[in-house]
Amino acid sequence: MNNSLEERIEQIKMANATQRMNFFGRLLVDNREMSLWEHDTKLLSWGVRRWRRKALKFAREYIRPLATEADLHPHDYDPKPILSAAARQGFQTMLLTPPLGTASILPYYRNTVFQLAVIGEEFATECGGLTLLLLAHNLGVAPLLLSGSLRNILGQMIPFYLKSYILGRPDCMAFAITEPGAGSDVEETEGGALAKLVTTAKHAPEKGGYILNGRKCFISDGAIADKVTVFAKLENEGIESWTCFLVERGMQGFSVGRSERKLGQRASDASELIFDNVFIPNKNVVGKLRSGWAINRNVLNYSRPVVGAMALGHGRGAFERCLEFCRKTYLGPKHLIEYQDVQLELADMAMSLWAARSMIWHSCRQFRCYQSASASAKVFASDTAFKVCNQAMELMGDHGYLHAHGVERAWRDARLTQIYEGTNQINRLALFEHHLSTDFKV
Amino acid sequence: MEKEPVTNICAEDIVHYQDLARQYSRKSINPIFEGEYSDGNLSLLQEKLKTAFDIGIAAAPDESLSGCQYGVWGGAIDETGIIPSSLILSTIAETCGGVAMCLNAQGVASNLILQAKRKLTFIPVKVAVGLQEGFCPPFLGTITSPDKDDPAKSMTTAVQKGNNYIINGSKSFVYSMSGVDAYVVFACVGEKWGCFLVEAKGKGIEKTDVGVRTGLRACCVEHVKFNNVQIPLEARLDDGDARSLLIRAMSLNWMGMAAIAVGIARGAAAAARKYAAERYQGGMQIEEHPAVKMLIAGGESSIASADATLYSMQNGPLATFSGLKKSATAKLTVVDLCSRAVTDCLQSFGGYGYMEDYGMEKRLRDVTVLKSASGSPVYLKQLIFDIEKEGAL
Known part of the structure; x- marks a missing residue:
């Protein structure tokens, strides 16, 4: 009865108070001391859990040491070692299962890209640019898989996968849809129908292929890619004739133009690709002729949850570094983390991230990714990540905008996720469009 | 009792201040951005900031300079109110926030020096003021009394020794035009605040650039340490309490x-x-x-x-x-x-x-x-x- 305040507080802490319950009551209380990350990891199936742990380890061992310099001096670092390391560990061949790829089998057949989304979050926690460098490659590969064409899968995807995983010498691939005059147009139905597209393929039956002319812009990994899946309309036809072609480095007439200077994700290039009478043999047509628009839209359906997960990673990176700052920094006699207003902000950030993760994981609960779930996950996660990065910067006061702390880098990286893979406005319309004949019937 | 600013400012004045700022933006700031980089060619900046003093946009404690009264946060704000300075800053920030921040930092420090209760022996042109130590500016308790741990007291102190004050401590995230002649330093003198003008080249001053930053890169930001910096009694700007x-x-x-x-x-x-x-x-x-x-x-x-x-x-x-x-x-x-x-x-x-x-x-x-x-x-x-x-x- 005469206990001090401290003693009373100690007694009513949940772990101690639980001891006063009966045995069955105690069994129903989860008092495990476990981090948020560990709690979430334990929700995953064995295969995905293994990749999550492996990705976290890779991110800390390979991405973290390179992140600051790659952001400050993106032209002065060599991306090949990290690409090779990722390939050797199986991160570059996640779109197929063993023996041809590396994705865990059971989770892959529950959802094709869930494991990539989990990996994307871990990588992006350390650096957005290097994550994009490693993951944009999957975007380049995806049309080969999603075309459903055995010719492309067996002839182009599998040899490349085997070379990548067995020899650790990956070819890097890129995905090229955006044109200087058509950004959002190629990501939305009505815009697509009205788009002024320039990149055109002319049939050349005498040569056994197509002649490609035009240009693409903002292509992630464009400057370093060995192969690019390029979308072009056929001569004298509109976007409904869009066809996907596999263009290889070294093909005559194919060159890389300017690399953009970006706000963030600077370790990965965003380049202009120029096609000047590039001859593409028939075997490099991906899928059927005129199936390009559908392949493109479906690639976006599969990539958007991963982009959302990358955004989540940026937010988590900012949160973790801010948390560390609050642990170390004193305000008067106490650390920042001991102040209740700081605790409220940190808790709010953690909850926002948790909500975004739940949405991304929920969007990956069926084998085929679908438009509305993918678009919603991408929009919610990227908006949340940007909000969390802003909160982290603000909480750190003037320290928030210093590059050395890494929070402002995450903030810059996160801002791009609201723009690429369709701006968040386009993604909102994608949700609406998908359910136009059901929920949103006019 | 503090004098309240006059509320009236006529439309002609507003147009005048906006025109002045627009001309400065067009003629002086735009050329900085003619290069490829979005932060502009910052090597041209010092010359362009000098122009700001010449045309009277930048305030300065030196009465021979035209911006002394009517520059950003110049001595006249007690009569004109804040609108003229705000207009100049916002108009310039339409082109470059960093340059506007330079003018703001210069103006705040100049305004404090212009409030000096005694004749100063040294009149600087470029000045800066450090308002925070460590993590953030002072909270209310510390503003009221610098030695109050509410939650963090001021660690910068000024102690009178003969005809001098000895200043020890540090200020963090001091914004300035770069290459300042003097700092305005708030320090704890007993239980009260003192405000001092400290020559930037004085012995015992250590400046460190804060490093790569997200934005406002045209403006210099540094941490400044004061190790036994000796200044004359006349360099104190307040009359006993600088709160x-x-x-x-x-x-x-x-x-x-x-x-x-x-x-x-x-x-x-x-x-x-x-x-x-x-x-x-x-x-x-x-x-x-x-x-x-x-x-x-x-x-x-x-x-x-x-x-x-x-x-x-x-x-x-x-x-x-x-x-x-x-x-x-x-x-x-x-x-x-x-x-x-x-x-x-x-x-x-x-x-x-x-x-x-x-x-x-x-x-x-x-x-x-x-x-x-x-x-x-x-x-x-x-x-x-x-x-x-x-x-x-």
């Missing part, structure tokens, strides 16, 4: 930052409107797309609200706690509104907004720094609550 000077400095700084945020947002909105009228998507100009209209209109309305908040400050007394509360509120709300406006306007550019080409990413970087700099939202909320709770101190 009102500290409040004045904090108020002016925040109002200036709010004005800069408004300018950055206005620049972003103008750029977005221009781009939306030029860029075609889906077979028509993007300004015809509702998604783009919503973004730009949202930005414009945020700017209008921010403008109204800022200019409601015209009548506020500068060096009282109620004035401090108002300026803290202005910084908190105006910068937040403006940063939303900038990010919305950037979004209307799609991928080009993220690239350096249109300067939108620079605007976003600049306005975001303003949110965290010299008082984060959490700090400002705490201060506003404390002032309200303590009533009319």
